[in-house]
Amino acid sequence: MTRDVDTRDENREIVCIGASWGGLDALRVLLAGIPASFPMPICIVQHRGDENDVELLIEFLSKVTELSVEEPEDKQPLRPGSVYVAPAGYHLMVNSGYTALSVEDRVRYSRPSIDVLFESAASSHGRHVTAIVLTGANDDGARGAQAVHRAGGTVLVQDPDTSERSEMPRATIATGVADMVLPLEQLADELVRRSAEART
Amino acid sequence: MAVGLTEDTTPGWRQDSLEDLEAGLLLEAVHRHYGFDFRQYSPASLRRRLNKRMVDEDLGSLSQLQDRILHDEAVMERLLLDLSINVTAMFRDPGFYAAFRQHVVPLLRTYPYFRVWHAGCSTGEEVYSMAILLHEEGLLDRARIYATDMNEAVLDRARSGIFPVDQMKAHTTNYVRAGGTAAFSDYYLAKYDGALFHRWLTDNVVFARHNLATDGPFNEFHVVVCRNVMIYFDSNLQGRVHDLFHDSLVRRGTLALGAKESMRFTAREEHYDILDQQWKLYRKRT
Ligand SMILES: C[S@@+](CC[C@H](N)C(=O)[O-])C[C@H]1O[C@@H](n2cnc3c(N)ncnc32)[C@H](O)[C@@H]1O
Numbered sequence: 001m002t003r004d005v006d007t008r009d010e011n012r013e014i015v016c017i018g019a020s021w022g023g024l025d026a027l028r029v030l031l032a033g034i035p036a037s038f039p040m041p042i043c044i045v046q047h048r049g050d051e052n053d054v055e056l057l058i059e060f061l062s063k064v065t066e067l068s069v070e071e072p073e074d075k076q077p078l079r080p081g082s083v084y085v086a087p088a089g090y091h092l093m094v095n096s097g098y099t100a101l102s103v104e105d106r107v108r109y110s111r112p113s114i115d116v117l118f119e120s121a122a123s124s125h126g127r128h129v130t131a132i133v134l135t136g137a138n139d140d141g142a143r144g145a146q147a148v149h150r151a152g153g154t155v156l157v158q159d160p161d162t163s164e165r166s167e168m169p170r171a172t173i174a175t176g177v178a179d180m181v182l183p184l185e186q187l188a189d190e191l192v193r194r195s196a197e198a199r200t
Numbered sequence: 201m202a203v204g205l206t207e208d209t210t211p212g213w214r215q216d217s218l219e220d221l222e223a224g225l226l227l228e229a230v231h232r233h234y235g236f237d238f239r240q241y242s243p244a245s246l247r248r249r250l251n252k253r254m255v256d257e258d259l260g261s262l263s264q265l266q267d268r269i270l271h272d273e274a275v276m277e278r279l280l281l282d283l284s285i286n287v288t289a290m291f292r293d294p295g296f297y298a299a300f301r302q303h304v305v306p307l308l309r310t311y312p313y314f315r316v317w318h319a320g321c322s323t324g325e326e327v328y329s330m331a332i333l334l335h336e337e338g339l340l341d342r343a344r345i346y347a348t349d350m351n352e353a354v355l356d357r358a359r360s361g362i363f364p365v366d367q368m369k370a371h372t373t374n375y376v377r378a379g380g381t382a383a384f385s386d387y388y389l390a391k392y393d394g395a396l397f398h399r400w401l402t403d404n405v406v407f408a409r410h411n412l413a414t415d416g417p418f419n420e421f422h423v424v425v426c427r428n429v430m431i432y433f434d435s436n437l438q439g440r441v442h443d444l445f446h447d448s449l450v451r452r453g454t455l456a457l458g459a460k461e462s463m464r465f466t467a468r469e470e471h472y473d474i475l476d477q478q479w480k481l482y483r484k485r486t
Contacts, residue, residue, distance in 0.1 A: 075465055077465070094244070095212045098212075100242050103285065105287065120244045120247070124243070
């Protein structure tokens, strides 16, 4: 039951990144390695202690990458080459090429939660999802990564040895769904390589 | 129109996913049997909430959940609570209330009498916050507030005026940041684990059931507040509700949305002027 060329939004490629403790530095390195011509939207959940400094995070990331970085509103169309950072206090989800925000309960102490982002991408964008789990001191992202894997998507994990905190990468690796475990410096190149492949 | 059943459906459901097909059938069944219409809610949240109910009922598929829902009203009630994500707080987003004082209160002063509609008021925290704000601005006597939700259970809690005492600290912080001019504890009596808010705050408030997906306009309003409700709707249903609000507002009436919702991407965008971009306050054009 396959279809001909499918251009519907849910069948567009999308990258989802989860980061926690130490994420700022990891995101800086990762995003700095991605060119402005990158053909996919990138969604990020970064756990924050303080509720109100997403603006600072966006300002910081904007300085280190050629990609445009923003805090999305609800039902905003996702554009290639743009980075969307989950607003403080909201879950960031995606559905067929659009953002969907929610204030529903924290998922294991987190809102935004990485699992929520990954799971939404898995149900909507299926095998077109690339999920990346970066440094962190909890296990958020591990369940979401499994959902991405089940849906046929790709799971990349930051090498725990290059992670400021290794618990979060390790938790995902332990589920057995990681397609690749890479040092931080190589994640951007891998993404760019895959995006070139997806296009041909 | 049934979601997940035909090619020509609400945006966002996958044609090639079995779960989405089951979700579509379940929502259709809920609508036909119970009258609650979730068919145009945003799939992203719906999938999560349906899944949660399925797991909590110890079931293995949405089809099994549908069976349970149709034959056991108690399961439907629990699903309704899951789907109507009731998370709220007093003076949630303090900046919003500060912006309301700055941009909307001056206009309200020019009316001898005005009506406010809180659509999707949940357990009422937002309504009590507004009543307190209007009281402090000396406007509460001139206001008539209609607070509606589709869920009767949350309205009952709103009517009771009793809120968990352990939340008062967080509410107080919000109240101060929102520009409150008194002591927040002046507004309630702390008893055991409940804070009972003063009755006079809600003398001019009517709590009533109203479903934005299926019910029509019922009055004319100077202010419509609908925050963090439409984020759970898909763009078609958002369009319907925007039409409803536009029809319900007086000329130069104010529409207030949630901090991350906006008029961008909607057909009603040109029908409003922006009063406050950050806090999503809009004024209906004449
Ligand atoms: C997250 S709460 C928002 C509460 C409050 N406005 C706030 O911002 O804090 C969402 C509320 O919308 C209500 N709701 C959802 N769908 C609705 C509908 N179709 N008609 C009316 N209310 C609805 C839910 O029952 C819930 O109480």
